[in-house]
Amino acid sequence: MLHLVPVETEIMAPILTPPALETQKRTARSLLPFIIFAAFAIRLVVVCFTYRDLPDADKFYEAFGWEMGWVARALASGHGFSSPYFPWSGPTAMQPPLYPTLLSLVFRLFGIYSLTSAFVILSINSLLSSLTCIPVYFSAKYSLGARAAIIVACVWAFYPFAIYFSAGRVWEYSLTGLLFTTCFCIAQRIHRFKSPFAWLGWGTLYGVTALSNPSVLSTLPFLLALALYQVYKSGNRWFVKGVLTTLAAIAVLTPWTVRNYRALGILCPVRDNFWLEVYDDNTGDASLDPSFAHPSSNPDEMRKWLAMGEPAFLAEKRQLAIAYIREHPMFPIKKTMHRAFYYWTGYWSLSAKELREQPYEPANIFQVSCVTLLMLFGLRHLLRVNRAAALPYLVLICVFPLTYYITHPLMDYRQPIEPAILVLAVAGAMQLKKRLSKHTLAPEPLLAKPALLIQPK
Numbered sequence: 208m209l210h211l212v213p214v215e216t217e218i219m220a221p222i223l224t225p226p227a228l229e230t231q232k233r234t235a236r237s238l239l240p241f242i243i244f245a246a247f248a249i250r251l252v253v254v255c256f257t258y259r260d261l262p263d264a265d266k267f268y269e270a271f272g273w274e275m276g277w278v279a280r281a282l283a284s285g286h287g288f289s290s291p292y293f294p295w296s297g298p299t300a301m302q303p304p305l306y307p308t309l310l311s312l313v314f315r316l317f318g319i320y321s322l323t324s325a326f327v328i329l330s331i332n333s334l335l336s337s338l339t340c341i342p343v344y345f346s347a348k349y350s351l352g353a354r355a356a357i358i359v360a361c362v363w364a365f366y367p368f369a370i371y372f373s374a375g376r377v378w379e380y381s382l383t384g385l386l387f388t389t390c391f392c393i394a395q396r397i398h399r400f401k402s403p404f405a406w407l408g409w410g411t412l413y414g415v416t417a418l419s420n421p422s423v424l425s426t427l428p429f430l431l432a433l434a435l436y437q438v439y440k441s442g443n444r445w446f447v448k449g450v451l452t453t454l455a456a457i458a459v460l461t462p463w464t465v466r467n468y469r470a471l472g473i474l475c476p477v478r479d480n481f482w483l484e485v486y487d488d489n490t491g492d493a494s495l496d497p498s499f500a501h502p503s504s505n506p507d508e509m510r511k512w513l514a515m516g517e518p519a520f521l522a523e524k525r526q527l528a529i530a531y532i533r534e535h536p537m538f539p540i541k542k543t544m545h546r547a548f549y550y551w552t553g554y555w556s557l558s559a560k561e562l563r564e565q566p567y568e569p570a571n572i573f574q575v576s577c578v579t580l581l582m583l584f585g586l587r588h589l590l591r592v593n594r595a596a597a598l599p600y601l602v603l604i605c606v607f608p609l610t611y612y613i614t615h616p617l618m619d620y621r622q623p624i625e626p627a628i629l630v631l632a633v634a635g636a637m638q639l640k641k642r643l644s645k646h647t648l649a650p651e652p653l654l655a656k657p658a659l660l661i662q663p664k
Contacts, residue, residue, distance in 0.1 A: 238357055243340045246364035250333030253374035254326060261325040261377065268320045272328075272377035273503065275307050280319050282311035288470075292503050292512070298470035299517055300479040304463055305419040306379035329374055335381035336373035340364055342388040343626045349395045350589060350596040351634055359633045363626060367574070372622050379419050380622040386416040387423050387623045394430040394599055398437035403451050410452035414459025420623060421477035422610045427456065429602040437595065471518050479517070482525035484614040488546075489539040490531040500524065539613070546616040550608055551579045553618065575618070578632050585635030603627045 261271045268276060274291040278299065281290040291301040310328055317323040340360045348356035363369055373381040393409050400406065417424045431452055438445040460476045467475040487500040502509040502520075512520050532539050549555045553568075553575030562568060582604070589597035603624045611620045621628075 239340065239344055239360060242357070242360045242364050243337050246337035246340055246369075247334060249365065250336060250370055250374040251330060253370055254329045254333055257375040258325040258329050259322060261329075262320045262322060269503070270377075271320050271325065272310060274302050275310060275378055276320070278302050278307040279310035279314055282307060283314035283319050288466075292509065294509070294513060296513055297516065300467045300471055300473070300475050300477075301517070303379070303418050303421055303477050305415070306382055309382070310377070325377075328377055332373040332377070332381040335385045336369055337364070339369075339381070339385045339388055339626060342385070342392040343630070346388065346392040346395060346626070347630045347633070349392070350593070350600075350630065351637075355633060355637060358637075359630050362629055362633055366625075366629060368618065368622065368625060372619060376619070378619065380619060383416065383420040383423070383623045384626065386412065386419055388626045390416055390423070391430070391599065391603065391627060394434060395596070398434045398441070401443065403448065406448045406451045407455045410455025411459055413452075414456040417456070417460060417477055418463060422607065422620075423623060424456075425610060426602055426606050429606055430599055433598055433602070473518050479521055481614075482528050483521055486524040486528035486531070488615055489528060489542055489613070490535075543612050547608070547612045550611060550616040550621065552576045571618070578628060581632035581635035581639070582628050583631075583635070584639060585631035585633065585637075587635075588638045589631070589634055600627055600631055604631075 262268060263270055268280075272279060277293060278288060278291055278301075281295070282288060286295060287298065288304060288307070289298045290296050291299045309331070313324050313328045313331070314320075317327055340363055343363045344356045344360040346356075347359040351359075369384075372378070390409070390413050393412070397405065397409055413423070413427055431449060435445040435449045438448060464474070464476045467473060467479070471479070473479055483500060490500075500508055502512040515523070545555075553572040555561065555568075557568065565571075586597060586600060586604070589600070604627070607624050608616070608621070611617075
């Protein structure tokens, strides 16, 4: 008997029989540890060249984590979660608690702002970034297949942004990236799980991720709605699962919310500096560099901060921002459009001043624009062949950046969704290669229909 197998058994797979396809998947999984090791090795090499630049006594150690580093210094010095700027200024909710707590542990063990601490924290960042290869692989495998998944993992291992922001910067990028990519990987599959504990676990992980970067919470309602809709279509109970996920996330955030209320007298789930950021980049002539209204770089604002205290200072910034936006409604709109364009192209300005200060800007524009074009091409293809798999990616690239469109669109703040962007970019690159191959290969006149692989059964 003859068995007819379709040409493409996976979205991105070559012509393979089911046994061969399973062998390919096992081979891909066996390569993953080597990719993680290679990713960690190259990041450690970069760490060796960057860690000595972090401690800088002349600048009050701004480069060593900025607000994250200052709060970690306060924790390690016994001042509690406080002082988001260099002067001791009391309790704060300016930063989420997860990464400063991790950094404070490094400070306690290896010294505050020491070279050893610099090497250790950048190595930890590098490890977290390397481990992100795991959820990146499984996320891509769910959408594109095992072959494409291993390519995406390799791309992440050597992706310049992933290397730079983990091995050269003290911030929460790598921690948030690992946690959020894992959340997204679960979101792709959670509709398959009937156990309420799986939905509780997903909500819990989302809450923990929000304690690293609260911006990720904007995507939870949409990803949860997509998952619940798939549960509903399959005829299973969906309402209880949604409630359990939501309550789990709220339960994780509640202790920090209570802490903020007791310490500062404000109702704030994670951080309270949103209106400072809005005021900073939506009034006057603030540039892309967030220094216009920040106490860290404006002495007048620092004096006001110390005199008024954090809650009153931020409340004033909220009033000023709203008043300015009402009086000049077109200015924030234009700035928001400019920021959105920058977010996806890397282009802000090519003025002589910009090129002197940022000489790598043209290369950055080229890289970001190419990745974005491939991402859009990959998303278009995925929407055509597997809409259910494409919609979660659509949520990430449409919803997550909104916060940064109205505040600061720096490439730093794109890192939580950079793994998902690369999955779509690789999908786009593979489809582009496939189309180019069709044009370069001579047509076979004897085949009028798609080929079928004939194999004995």
